Amino acid sequence: MTGAAPARVTVQVCVLCGEGAAPAGAPAAGRRLFEALGAAAAAMPEITIEPVECLAVCDRVVTLAFRAPGKWSYLIGDADPDGDVADILAAARAVAASPHGVPAMPDRPPFFRRGTIARLPPGPERGSAGA
DSSP: OOOOOOOOEEEEEETTTTGGGSOTTSOOHHHHHHHHHHHHTTTOTTEEEEEESOOSOTTSSSOEEEEOTTSOEEEEOOOOTTTOHHHHHHHHHHHHHSSSSOOOGGGSOHHHHHHEEEEEOOOOOTTSTTO
């Protein structure tokens, strides 16, 4: 091991997911997941947790995205804010550790395998032609 910094990954969470189903005054399921992930990942500098106002997959509450520079991105639905936090962080580490952002099947927790909505190719590098 060379002591290199671990690869970075961003987990974006739709904080509006489940807003209509939340009891009056209670946070939406997406907001609860965002807050739980933020607390759990506080000591993990390689993982950034970001809120997103809407990922437009309202029939797959709670939706989140895994993104890393130069890697494939995943859009995942049906995450459980009360039961998937550890698995989401494990999946984030697997995405970061993969050279292309595509974790091996054994490294994909159940919520990831059953909830995959889309896998998107890496975007063009900044400054490249057509970017």
